[in-house]
Amino acid sequence: MWNRKNLKKNGKKNLKKNYWRILGISLLVAFIASGMKVTHQVDNAAMYFVGGRFDLPSNAQIVNDWYFSIRESDAPQNNQVLEFLGEHYTPKKGALAHIYNRMTEEKSALYGFINAMNDFIFKDKATEGMIILAGVFLMILFLALVSNVLAVGQCRFLLENRTYRQSKMGRLAFPWRVKRWKATAFTMFERSFLIFLWDLTIIGGIIKRYSYKMIPYILAENPDIGHKEAFALSKRMMKGNKMRGFLLDFSFLGWRILSAFTLGILGYVWIKPYTETVWAEVYAALRQEALEQGYSGAEYLNDKLLFEESDAEEYPVELYPLYNPETKTWIRINYRRKYTVCSLILMFFSFSVIGWLWEVSLHLFGDGVFVNRGFFHGPWLPIYGAGGVLIVALLKRFLDKPLILFLLTMVVCGIVEYTAGFILWETKHMYWWNYSGYFLNLHGRICAEGLIVFGLGGCAFIYIIAPFFDEIFKKIPRRAAIILCVILLSVFAADSVYSAVYPNSGAGITDYENHG
Structure with missing residues (x-):
């Protein structure tokens, strides 16, 4: 049984060991994958550095922010979130803005979306409707093929960082480098889609978020695991630990309150990297328990090099235990290279x-x-x-x-x-x-x-x-x-x-x- 105090102590130690790289990866993933972008509207200077869900930078991210609004809320009430968003941000241009405004006006994501579609189709806005649908499609495609896969690469880096002092930022591209990005993208998209559906029930979304919490870490250790096995193993690992996970997140509340006085800067430069290293510790603890208890699917947790003490500076990629021998020729991303003129x-x-x-x-x-x-x-x-x-x-x-x-x-x-x-x-x-x-x-x-x-x-x-x-x-x-x-x-x-x-x-x- 894991201890919250020890997990946070180990997480903080691992963060300090490689702070700048963890911060860099955290910011890159937030920027590339989660749509973090500093606002292009500076009517409210206090929100300048936040770039989060309540100060949306562009219409193209509104659907994405709507999707994550409940997940990121400490008190997830759908109508309250939409009401808050409507009070603090009212875009004027674009088809996506129309959908967003409809949702906030109706204080319902479902009815707002339906009414917006009605406007596009039956009120001479068919062209804008096609544009918004294309935008939503591209957003979903980006989420599935890039954002979710990058999240697994980030987990890979965090797990390697626990044992090795010189983990490389190139581990972000881990699923692509081992040629497992398609299966990884499918499993992670299934996870996102199911959480989205569960979010419609509010409480179910919170529970399932913790139930599926271990999936990206499992894939980061062994992307050869099937999607059904990954879901089953994560649910088994989190059985009896969902409330403990919630309380762990709640224990960072003091940091988040303090972050408000720094215009959100503290959240990006300390809180987010800190919580990420702590959750990597949670995975390590639950992984050990899964192996000891012989959970179904635990045989896929076979990358011992991630968790055995080592004096090596960097993870020995040539020993990575994937089932397909071809992937053992894991190509390193060598950014210390000489580029030709061409x-x-x-x-x-x-x-x-x-x-x-x-x-x-x-x-x-x-x-x-x-x-x-x-x-x-x-x-x-x-x-x-x-x-x-x-x-x-x-x-x-x-x-x-x-x-x-x-x-x-x-x-x-x-x-x-x-x-x-x-x-x-x-x-x-x-x-x-x-x-x-x-x-x-x-x-x-x-x-x-x-x-x-x-x-x-x-x-x-x-x-x-x-x-x-x-x-x-x-x-x-x-x-x-x-x-x-x-x-x-x-x-x-x-x-x-x-x-x-x-x-x-x-x-x-x-x-x-x-x-x-």
């Missing part, structure tokens, strides 16, 4: 295109219109590519110092964005973005919240995305890679010359007011 060029264009898709998507699903964002006419935003490549080229020496890397990434991206904004204004007297009125902005060209997002994204880029893309680019024959680079650079040069004379402008692109 790889850097291809990364520049890849990240530029991703940035363009991101900003176009914000307008498409937020306002329901397609906007070709950026100064250039092609499907790229070079400011993203330039920032990513500069981070890789200039900041590699700080790879073992995540906090310093994060801060320097903010500096580099801030310089790039400010310089680009300054040059565009001085040469074209137009604004392609304007942060005037945003918290801590400088001449409307950069702002604190944007730099925080760039800092988190830059860390994700240098630790995960850049090595991932580099592995792909290495598979391209050298001659083909050179030809591809020449073609891309030529097209980009032509676009640059044309855009210098006829810059891309118009509604949603340059229709900003002067900097205030």
